[in-house]
Amino acid sequence: MLSIKNLHADVEDKKILKGIDLEVKAGEVHAIMGPNGSGKSTLSSVLAGRENYVVTEGEVQFEGKDLLDMAPEVRAREGLFLAFQYPVEIPGVSNINFLRTALNEIREYRGLPALEAKEFLKLTKEKQKLVEFDAKLINRSLNEGFSGGEKKRNEILQLAMLEPKLSILDETDSGLDIDALRIVSNGVNKLRSENNAFVIITHYQRLLEYIVPDYVHVLYDGRIVKSGTKELALELEERGYDWLKETYPVTENAR
C-alpha cells in the first residue's frame, strides 16, 4: 500500500529525513518510535504534503501512485489520513458541517453521489458510538474549546467517518489520560481491517499496549535504524533512547 524509498526531506534548509525506507501492506499496523527530533513528525508531514517540507531525494508510492506528486487534498481523497498531533480549531464551522463537506468531497472524487442528510446522520451516529464520541460535541464548532482529549477523539471520529486506506497517527497518545487513551485505542482497534493499514508514530510504548503493532521501527537521526516486532517496543521502553547515540552517530544536518 505504502512504499517509501530512500526518502530525504528538508525543513528550512535543514536536513531532517536522511534516507527512509518503509513498506506498509494492507492489514498491517506499523509503529514508528524514536526520541524527540528524530524526524517522526516530519515524516508524517511529508507524507500528508504539508508546505515547507521539501523532498530532496527518494520516492513514495501510495497504492501504486506517486504520492509526492499529489496535492494534499488529493492524497486525502486517495485514502491517506493524518490524525494530527495538534488538531486546529476553526470557529463557526460546525463539526458536523465539516465532516459532511469532507466526506462528500472524498465521495465525489471516488465517483460516489453525495450522501443525503438522513443517511449522513445515520452514519455519523453509528461512528460516534463506535469511537465513543460525545454527541454534544458534534454540533459544536470544530475543535473550538475542546479539551486535548476531546480533540484527539475527534480525530478518531473523522478517521472512522472517512474510512481511509492508510491512517497515520501522529503522537495521538500525547496529552491523553489513561481513560482517553483506552477509548482512542479501542476506536482504532475496531477500525482495523484486512483492507486498511495504520502507521502509529509515538514516543512511548504505552499506546502500543493497547494498539498492538505488527512491526516496530526505530527512527533516529532521520533514518530507520532498527526494525522488529512488538518486542522491540518493550526493549526501547527498558533501555530508553540514549544507547542510539552511541550506536548511530549523528550525521551532518546543514545543507
Place this chain on the structure above:
Amino acid sequence: MANTVDSNEIINDFATKEYEHGFVTDIEMDIAPPGLSEDTIRFISAKKEEPEWLLEWRLKGYRAFLKQDLPEWQNFKLPPIDFQGISYYAAPKNKKKYNSLDEVDPELLATFEKLGIPLNEQKVLAGVAVDAVFDSISVATTYKEKLKELGIIFCSFGEAVQEYPELVKKYLGTVVPHSDNIFAALNTAAFSDGSFVYIPKGVRCPMELSTYFRINTQGTGQFERTLIIADEGSYVSYLEGCTAPMRDENQLHAAVVELIALDNAEIKYSTVQNWYPGDKEGKGGVYNFVTKRGACRGANSKISWTQVETGSSITWKYPSVILQGDNSVGEFYSVAVTRNKQIADTGTKMYHLGRNTKSRIISKGISAGHSNNSYRGLVHVGAKADNARNFTQCDSLLIGSECGAHTFPYIETKNNTAMVEHEATTSKIGEDQIFYLNQRGIDSEKAVALIVNGYAKEVLNQLPMEFAVEAQKLLSITLEGSVG
C-alpha cells in the same frame, strides 16, 4: 409560477411594447448636460413634475451641499471627485446595453453561473437587452395585487410623490436632514428615484419586499432615495439589491435611506452590496457613499440593519438607529469583505435617547489582498436614556499579510445607568487551518469559504433564508484566489 390570465396579458403587453420602442431610443429620454446648478435641479424637478415644496427642498439640499467640504476624518485617501463631471439627469440611465451575452465580460458570466442565476436574469443584470423578464414581472404583478389588498404601499419614489404626496411630505428628510452630510445633501438636491414603502397600522407584511421584484427600478441607482414607514404595530422586512454583481457605469453612488418605525413597529432591512470593485488596482470601481438611518420613533419599536458588503472600490457607510421611543431596540449586523485594493469603512451609530433602549452591534470584517477594512461606530447614550444597554462585538479576520483591519469604536454616555459593552478580536486564517481541511479532502478554495462562512455565520443567520444562501455563495466567490 402561478399566473393569472390578466398578468399574462400584461406581460405580453409589456414585452411587445418594450420591443417596439427598444431600450436605447426611448422617446422620453433626456440627458441633462454634466454639472449641478440650481437650473439643473429645476430641470430635474420639472421633468418629474414634482410639487413646489419638493423643488424647494431639493434647492435647500443643494445650498447645503455647496457649503460643505469633503470629510477628512477617514483613515484612507479619498480620490478627488469631480461633482461637475457627473450628469445628474438621464432617464432612463444611459447604461451601456449589449445585444447578446457573448459581448459581456466572461468573468462576470462565470460568476453568474456559480451563483446559479437564471439566464434571463443574467441578461438584465449584465445590461443585455431582453424583451421581458417573465419570471420577475409575473412575480411582481402578483405581489403588487396581494400587497394592495393589505393597504401596503410599495412603489417607486417618483410614483409616491405623485400618488401619496402627504405621506412623503410628512416623513421625507425627518431622519436624514437635507444638510446631514455632503453626500446626503447632494442626494437631496439631485436624487433620481428610489423606493417608497408604507405599512399601515397593525399590518404584518406577508413577504420580503425587494427592489429586485419591482419592474420600474432600473437605472435609478446613482442617487437613490428610499423611505420606509412602518406605522403602529406593523412589521416589514425589506431586501436591498441582489447578490449578483451589478454592472454599473456610475462611479459615485450617494444614496439615502430613511426608516421610520412608530409604536410597536418593526423594520428589518437587509442589504447585499456587490457593486463593481474595480480591477486589481481598484481602478474603475464604484464609490459607495450611502447615508442610512432609521428612527425608532415609537415606544417598543425595533429597527434591524443587516448588511453583507463585498463590492465597490470604496464603501463608506454607517447604517444607524435613533432610539427615541422608550424600550426601542436597534440592531446592526455586518459582514464586510475587502480584497485587492478595496476599502471598506463601515459601522453604525446607535443614539440612545429613550428609556430602556437596547442596541446590539455585530460587525465582522474580512480583509484579503492589499485591502483595508475598518469598523467605525458610535454608541451615544443621552441624559434621559435611563437603563440603556449596548453590546458591541467587532471581529476582524485577515487573509494574507498585506491587508489591514482597523477598529474605531466611540462611546459617549451622559447617563450613569447605561451599560455599554465592547468586545473585539482579530484573527488570521492560518495555513494550519487550511492544511487541516486539505488533509480531510477539502481544497484550499473551499477551505477558505468554509472558514469565512463559519466566521460570518452570526450575521448571515440574520438574513432571510434564500438571501443567506446566496450571500454564502457570494462570500466564497469573492474570496476565490485570495489564498495560495
